[in-house]
Amino acid sequence: MTIALRTPTVAELAAALDVLASWQTEEAPFQLHPGDIGWFWRHGPEAAAAAVRTWSRDGSLVALGLLDEPDLLRLAIAPGAHQDHELAQQLADDIADPDSGVLPAGTVTLEVARDVLLHDLLDENGWARVDPWPILHHDLASVDEHGLRIQVITEQEASVWAHVHGAAWGGGPSDEAAVEARWHRFAGGPAFANARCLVGWDQEDNAVATVTVWAAGPGRHGIVEPMGVHPDHRGKGHGRAMNLAAASALLEMGSTSAMVATPGSNVGAVAAYEAAGFRSLYERLDRRRDS
Template identity: 25%
Template structure:
């Protein structure tokens, strides 16, 4: 799946779906989503021994909730999107179904519409959940400046417990533990020297991010990035981005990418990334098909 992400990135980076980037796949799989059994269903399509499409459906634990699909189709095999849709409809039959194709993928959007999927107006609202992918080149990256009392560390230096605590605090997660982090370390493409943290004077890991280096495409992806609530608005995230980009450039990358929520009601991350030179590359186009039960009505 990561290999397909790399091949699509090389051909048409605007067609890489938000949940299908090299780093996002590694992050999600490493956190244990691949082990969640019947609630995560997978299907891959191959040509000449190489995957040219995949689908990853998340089914709800409660029937009243909806299903969600992440997927990717190689642009040279675009017609497989119909097979992806058919598989998803069969796998999540009767449920409300959502999906986030790239807004640049005109062919896929046409095929989803032909199968009864329409714009998800709730997701497209003021505080909607769609994301945009941002990019910038690494030819001119300003030096980072941390406030007094803070210093850069790496996950290799900090160790699993402190690294996991940094992410859990930044994202308010009660399920991200040192064991979860060890799963991330096993994900293809992970490098502990590119898993960056900012340490406060008292030893607290105040911010963290993982850089995923796609060597064939010479691209580095920040995923995820977050700051401890008690250390926000001090410029830590900006400094960590600049530090990360300079490390990525030293590792051979020429481009950096980062995703963020794109709806108007979520300006903070977007303003941070735009303030460090990133610009929108592509964005999600949230789609929905009502299920046969529940408040959405309709037929499955």
């Protein structure tokens, strides 16, 4: 059977996200999550559709990729196809061919779950293993109290989220309107039906941190993407508190666990997750092809 590569339309993305959600089981390795595409939706639905690539066999989705950057592909493979040689070869060929529309020529990066057959073909083709990312897991069996007042952000409170998130990621007051517009875009996407956007308030009634969590449906793992603390309120344990709030929200939504990947070089983020009960499962190495 032929494996077909295509770029979906906006109208087709919701169905593809449902399939991707079904792959997020505890038995499957950590890989691209519907929440990753949900967060990318901040760029708008047309941009989200243009950044997705799907591989289907006999009408069934077997792999899905997100071009999170023009030279970075984040890839998910159907749980039953991790050792599928035909699929691995097709993926390797499409990733290597600039004319396929997956990755351009030159230096590019691929994020893919460990222990899939594709890695063997990448090794043969000279792709390096780079940039360790700890994969952190919270089993949600016991979640500590976080100590903040948590506000679930709706359309009416988007400006609060924009103020905290924008500042946490280096923006200023003049950027807040654009950041708020991005909130409205990703909140209008299909993945946000399984998401919550939270802002934490301290005892002095300051909005100090924000986090967005993305579930994949009951009985599956959810992810944290992104979490940030306002720079005026760092060093007070608010990162830990928001990660605990994130875990609590995912538990309420029926997730079996909370997961996150963060660069190993970001020791502060790793420490904040670990302080909230996340535990490192392993380090994932990205793959890079140099020009």
